[in-house]
Amino acid sequence: MNRVTNLLNIKYPIIQGGMGNISNAKLAAAVSEAGGLGTIGCGTMTPEEVEVIIRELKTITDKPFALNIAITVTPYVESLLELSIAYDIPIVSLSAGNPAPYIPKLHEYGKIVMAIVASEKHAIKAEAAGADIIVAEGYEAAGINSALELTTFTLIPQIVRSVRKPVVAAGGIGDGKGLAAALMLGAEGVQIGTRFIATQEAPFHERYKEQLIQASGTDAIIIGRSLGRIRRVLQTSYVMELLDKEKHGVSAQEFNRITSEKHHVLGAIKGDLENGFLNGGQVTGLIQDIPFVSELLEDMMKTARQQVSAGLEQLNSLSSSR
Ligand SMILES: Cc1cc2nc3c(=O)[nH]c(=O)nc-3n(C[C@H](O)[C@H](O)[C@H](O)COP(=O)(O)O)c2cc1C
DSSP states (O other), X not given: OOHHHHHHTOSSXXXXXOOTTXXXXXXXXXXXXXXXXXXXXXXXXXXXXXXXXXXXXXXXXXXXXXXXXXXXXXXXXXXXXXXXXXXXXXXXXXXXXXXXXXXXXXXXXXXXXXXXXXXXXXXXXXXXXTOSEEEEEOTTSSEEOOTTOOOHHHHHHHHHHHOSSOEEEESSOOSHHHHHHHHHTTOSOEEESHXXXXXXXXXXXXXXXXXXXXXXXXXXXXXXGGGTOOEEXXXXXXXXXXXXXXXXXXXXXXXXXXXXXXXXXXXXXXXXXXXXXXXXXXXXXXXXXXXXXXXXXXXXXXXXXXXXXXXXXXXXXHXXXX
């Protein structure tokens, strides 16, 4: 047990990050059942739509799961918080905005609050506001990204030295080596998005999973930088068109329209890569198979242990030589 597994009441310190609008009960339940923490990402879904997923999830698992609310993305923050209370969801993760106004109420109802941040400054603020776990997400990550562009390897130790609350590393983690590295940087858990899409239980379109297997790390590219609407996606024909439009000075309004959640759903769920896009992180370069979630988690734990012992052996041999 460590502080993260203790607080979240889970076996392994591995969290499935929220995936706005394409989150579903099957993947979240599979992760929770396998000993990690599944999450429903509310995205821009209506509270009624989210409620359907919560109800389904509760029929599949009685293990803990989380609700992710992207504060500046959804127009329904208050109603979603009410849903977490009504359905007794023990953990709420707050991203894409200032979590401070919402934490006292969540604590009043005994919830564990995770705050997703991308800088040391925001981690300190989130801790001061009462967040129980700080999830630090590096620029390698899939989906909407911070304009600060800090990568996981440098971000985690900066935050670990500045806060007392447990830190979870996100962005670029997809196997046991990544888990081991995150722990060595001082994190007490990992949050994963991209790797969980390429699993048997994830009900996303097969083309999404195929793309993740075929893509190399350099195929996970940034769009929207010129407009301050940064998102990491897989390089597909639709994305190349988006980049071309950006190069030719597309308006922010038009860019928002063509990168709206509607186009995300078209790509991820319908597999329509001519009209839709796929969020994807740089870790796509490591993905070569489509395991069951439980196989992935067990393998991550086993490999992490091996990796840490191999590292220690290496260090010991270095200090005893010469
Ligand atoms: C398809 C997809 C949708 C995502 N949507 C959200 C979201 O709605 N809210 C959020 O906080 N993070 C979102 N993320 C980020 C993940 O929760 C997670 O932090 C991130 O994917 C970790 O980096 P990785 O992709 O390298 O594993 C999304 C990621 C993916 C792959």
